[in-house]
Amino acid sequence: MGIFADRKLTVSELTYSIKRFLEEGFQDVLLEGEISNFKDHVSGHWYFTLKDSSAQINGTMWKSLNAGVFFRPVDGMKVVVQGRISVYAPRGTYAIDVRKMLPAGVGELQLAFDRLKQKLEDEGLFDADKKRPLPELPLRIGIVTAPDGAAISDMVTIARRRFPLAELLLSPCKVQGEGAAQSIVMAMKLLAMEKSIDVAIIGRGGGSIEDLWAFNEEIVARQIASMPFPVVSAVGHEVDYTIADYAADLRAPTPSAAMELVTPDRTKIIKNLLSVGTMFDGYLEDIIYNNRQKLHHFVHSHGFRSIEGRLRFLNQKVDSAAQKVFFAADRKFDRIKHRVKQLEARIGAFDAAKIQKKGFVLVSQGNKFVTSANRLLTGEPFLLKFHDGEVKIPNE
Structure with a gap:
């Protein structure tokens, strides 16, 4: 008989006993399996199933944790996950809450690479007729890379030697590790907002396939294809190929080689x-x-x-x-001068000062001239203006 044979259990009691047993007994599980039904939810959380030939288990990886995964899982990929078992009592189901995820081997990354490459190729993202030529004399060159890496230093040195007239505009980003793909995309979007960029270089120095994986992400490839100017991809060394290389307008084996391709030789x-x-x-x-x-x-x-x-x-x-x-113009001018003198004489006849000298007086009251006896206000003083002075009259 079982340990609970002496009494009846409710479903809840049994479920919570199982929940306690599983969650306490499997708090740190290392599990290998094949991903299926992978879903990247709009919330940023990942939902999927891990399976082998005989069994399967649902898995969840929250947004705050999957941001640290350097690759994007796809159905059919074998992975190794670390996490804990959790039981959802209302449904009586159990799952694994994943804290870390790695590919089961380099071959799995190659599988993910090939699948994404085929998908984008089928969409026409890599078509040759979409590749844009590089400008002959680029005056503004955008660069998307890490601000403290050797790649940016090498590119600046080459640009100054070959074509110092070019202005270099760095849009810094992470090139590996947690959130690198998102950082690369944001740096490219900021660069796309700049005016008069002639061409851009996106890349980094060499590294392992895991180090370079951010440049194999789908979001990076689609952003490269949507840039409003030509893009040269320069990731790793000559033997390294990434999805970004296929999406770009031109691939360069190294960042230094990219700057050589982009800039003309001043000599x-x-x-x-x-x-x-x-x-x-x-x-x-x-x-x-x-x-x-x-x-x-x-x-x-x-x-x-x-x-x-x-x-x-x-x-x-x-x-x-x-x-x-000229003779006719001179005669016309003389007539005009004579007419002007006549007008000046007539205007002078109406000069107020000359009229006042003849004995006329101007009467003003409250800063206004009084033009008739009816408009003269009683009880208020007024002013008599002669040609040689003024006299104020009390008018009481």
């Missing part, structure tokens, strides 16, 4: 300019010589001498017409 530019200048000088000399010969022939031709005589005749006519115009 070659100077040589080309000097060569073009020499060719242009010779071209101009030929044009000047040929036109000088044509001009010399034209000037000494009979037709030109006939034209010269005709021009002298027309010049005399122009001088005669100009004299008539």
Whole structure:
């Protein structure tokens, strides 16, 4: 008989006894299995099933914990998880709350890589007709990488040597570890908001497949494809290939090589300019010589001498017409001056000061001129203005 054979149990009692037993006995479990029914919920939590050939168990990994996973799980991938068993009493089910997750081996990461690559390739994200050419003279170059890595230092050195006219704009991000993929995407979005960016380089130095995995995330590939300017991917070393390389407009084996591809060589530019200048000088000399010969022939031709005589005749006519115009203008100006003097004389006749000198007086009261006896207010003083002074009248 069982330990509870001496009394009856309720379903709740049995369930909570099992819950206590499992949750206390399996607080730290290391479990290997194949992922199926993986779901990345809008809340950020992961829900999935771990299975093998004979059994399965539901799994949950909360957003705060899955942010530290360097890869994105896919159905069919074998993983090793660490967590604890939990029992959900209302349904009588148990599951594993996952705290850590790793691929069961490098082969599993390669499997995830191949599946995502095939998915995006089928969508046309990597199509050749979507690749944009690099600008010949980029004046603003965006860079998405870690601000303290060797990659940024190498790229700055190369840019200064090859094409110092270019302005480098760094959009810093994490390139590995927890939240690296999200950080890369945010850095690219900020760079896309900048005006007049000609081309961008996204990348980092070398590392293990786990270190480089952020550049194999789907969100990074889709952001690269949506950038409004060409993007060069430069992740790791020459032997390292990432999903970002396929999504970019051009792949470079290293960050240093990317800057070499993006920037023109100033020494070659100077040589080309000097060569073009020499060719242009010779071209101009030929044009000047040929036109000088044509001009010399034209000037000494009979037709030109006939034209010269005709021009002298027309010049005399122009001088005669100009004299008539000037004479007529002078007469018109004299009439205008005479008319202006007449108007000035008439205006002067109405000058108030001259009228006052003849004995007239201006009467004002309260800063206003009084124009008739009816408008003069009794009981208030008023002012008499003569041509040589003023007199205030009390008017009591």
